[in-house]
Amino acid sequence: MLEANALAVERGGRVVFAGLSFNLEAGQALVLTGANGAGKSTLLRALAGLVPLAEGSLRWSGAAALAEGPESRLRYLAHAEALKPGLSVVENLRFWARCWGGAVEPALEAVDLAPLAGLPARLLSAGQRRRLALARLALAPVPLWLLDEPTVGLDAAAIARFGALLARHRAAGGAVVAATHVPLPLDGAGELRLEQQPWGLE
């Protein structure tokens, strides 16, 4: 699905990482680990096409991955939930469903937020906000999910539900790349450990 070859990214004139290569096939998961500042978020942003590559190449394959633009190929969930605080839970999801398609009710059910559907997003707890962000993944299917510390703030039940969502995505041929400092519910995932660059330790 995705072949990353000798990737390098520079930020602020410094090399964040270089020479990173990996392959991701349908159904596979890759967990990015490494110290603070090692470049996990930067790699996710580069895979999402939000940060330019200084070197290397990304090659996509498969009809779904090549269809139209990045929106049909991947979902990127950053640290920030990017919610609209004045809109209710269900209105937030409807906004994204208008962009990407998909059904709102099953997505709310997938993260157990249906009972809070009418609540303004500004009133959600930290874990509920994170669950609403994750609900976006359950809208329209895309081949690749890029997730930055997706379980931060989630309780045990929410992590289990998220694990089920990940498993359904992978069983349907989806792939996952996730940055994390804690174990994730991703059976059989590979690990790519990013090493801190020397300047990051100064």
Ligand SMILES: Nc1ncnc2c1ncn2[C@@H]1O[C@H](COP(=O)(O)OP(=O)(O)OP(=O)(O)O)[C@@H](O)[C@H]1O
């Ligand atoms: N726009 C930028 N300009 C300059 N340096 C940047 C920029 N964005 C990120 N960096 C630097 O790139 C390095 C990697 O940052 P990144 O956020 O990718 O690390 P991370 O591994 O995700 O860290 P954490 O575990 O703390 O989330 C850091 O040293 C950071 O300061």
